[in-house]
Amino acid sequence: MKRIYFIGGLLLAFFWYSCSKEGRLDFVDSNLPAPAQISGVKVDPTPGGAILTYKLPADQNLAYVKAVYEIQPGVFREAKSSRYTDTLRLVGFGDTLNHTVQLFSIGKNEKSSEPILVGVAPKTPPVRSVFKTADFTATFGGVNVSFKNPDKADLAIVVMRDTTGNGKLVTVATFYTAAVSGNFAARGFESKPQKFALFIRDRWNNKSDTLVKSLTPKFEIEIPKSTWKPLVLPTDQTAIADPGYSIPNLWNGLADKRLYASSNASSLPQWITIDLGKKVLLSRFKQYMEQNFHCYIGSGLKTFELWGSNSPDPDGGWTQWTKLGTFNTLKPSGLPLGQKTAEDINYAVNLGADFNFETQPPPVRYLRLKSLETYSSSGQVVIMELTLWGQIVE
Template sequence: MKLKYIVECLAFLLCLAVFSSCRKGDEYKKFFGDGELIYASRVNKVIVHPGNRRILLSAILSNDPLVAKIKVLWNQGKDSLVQKIVRAPENDTLDLMIDNLEEGGYNFVFYTYDKENHPSVALNVSGVVYGESYSNSLVNRRVKALKYGPNENILHFSWANPNLDDVGVELLYKHKDGSIRTKMFLPNSTDTTLYDFDANTNFRYRTLFKPDSNAVDLFTVNYTEIIVPGFERELDKSKFNLYLLPTDATTAHGWVMPNMWDEKYDNGFATINQMPQWFTFDIGLSASPSKFKIWQAADRIYEKENMRKFEIWGSGNPAADGSWDNWTKLASCESRKPSGLPGIEKNEVDIAFAKAGEDFVLPADLPRVRYIRIKVLETWGKAGFVTIGELNVYTKDKNK
């Protein structure tokens, strides 16, 4: 009796298996009493490509040759798109572009139909459409600094870090031959160089954004104009050297003069007790200085031994006895605080200003010099010796 029951069950399951395989592909059959409901094969999957007030839906079709058309519904079924399926050789993807959509999230319902208009089981797919709100949230990537190379046709860009959707910067510039050219900088490029631009023109740039790796559209913002400063380049500090003359203040406290040009900002140069005092160094070549950028010793900003009032002198052939013969005064300088607070008082703005380095612009058309002498008249704390954290020297000379 038990064996007979098992045989009957196996026979029933076998009949079901045979019956369900009668139709090719992934079609489904449902039975209600004596009737039969046939379902067409639905799409395998849909890849969503968000866009600007539109969306591209790439439907991966099944291999069922009976499927003849596809229908997509959205907005709770109020809107729809129907398209016939024309299969191309070795292409199982059907791209459906839906335009003129409002910004926001959507649920798309997919149906396919066979040649007898039997529908498939529904496939629900979610997607996001971008628009004005997203566009208004975008801002151009910031240029942190521009720095000339050895001549006026080489310019180094230092870019701020990109945001997550940044896919690059498009730069428009005038080439040396007079043509307008475009250069792309990738988001992972924070330091880039332009070699072939016309030095007498400004630049325009804009950042390109892609809200999703599958997005069908790029978003842009308005162009930002870069006002290119007049040519000025930093002298190569690897050529700087101590040039000690008999009347110069010497090193003390373990802070040696080469610390002034080592690109390290946690130490510096310090002198012996003597005021006023001066010290000399060799910039390694003959140049007409246009600007000095000086960093204060970071552990005593606007205090103690950091310079407040000083003079910058230059010479091409200083007197060996340390006198002031053959020296030309290039500038009288006074360090300032943005806050204007008295004495050694300071605020966060003052500290940030000093840590960025303070510029001291020299008069135009100064003579070429090779040796620099800084004469210190007063420090912020009225101290007897002097400290300097770091120092850069610039020139507008166009030759190395």
């Protein structure tokens, strides 16, 4: 008998534990009618959408509120909000027209009330407002696109080109961004008159108008690295993290995973000097980051200056140097330190952070890279690779 009581007690304890872990199981009455409708709907238009607020019915069978609306002809979206909130957010509109939205009260048994119809006229969607700010101009090897995106909307900026000369435009580059502003270049094109175009697309496949221009890309080549070598001047940063992290790693190619890293004990600012072996008219350059530990974190280079000279001061001074520009490494997502997206990594590691000059620099043979700020280290600077474009003068 004691054994039976013991087993019974264990079963009761098991069922009590199971119930406490699973929580309360509500009985759903399939015979209950659909819940009452919501009321007092207010519409607050937003760019490409709207926020709806309303009064919930005092109906215990209510589970959630659902909105059904058409963002494009034949393309419908749904938005849902639980019984514990009185707000619905609608997104995905590509225009400012008035759209009819159906609002349903849905019961715990999934029965739906008759819809309430409300009209929504969104504010100008980002796909259109950003397009108004977008422009592109000829640059070395292609076209440079600029834009402003104050709402930080997720957008795709699509660049097209007439590749055959028969008027048919083909996509040649797509830049995905949620940054508040920026610019990027589509390159790799001959220096001859060509027709280019751009439009903007959002994640719901809404599209802007198309901007078309005839432009002539400026002539450029990737500057060969075979003649590059370090030039060590008295004030230069010479201490490195390890013998395997020397300056020539900056031009050993991405396939070679060795990188440049100054000493952990170094301080900022610091600079190194490169002899290109020939005089070069620079058009742009790229800096590549190390992916695992220094991509928008650690000793990854954030802010720096590039200087040029044809006769460097023997004492390591600056009197014979011309500042070519001050640069900040773009982070496409705009996320704070410690956060990054796949787009960020692809840009910094695979594509290379792209830098242009505000004014055309003079032809120079020697470059001085002056590091001002890293992402989170106190002094060490880590760079995977540098690549230059332009024209060889002599």
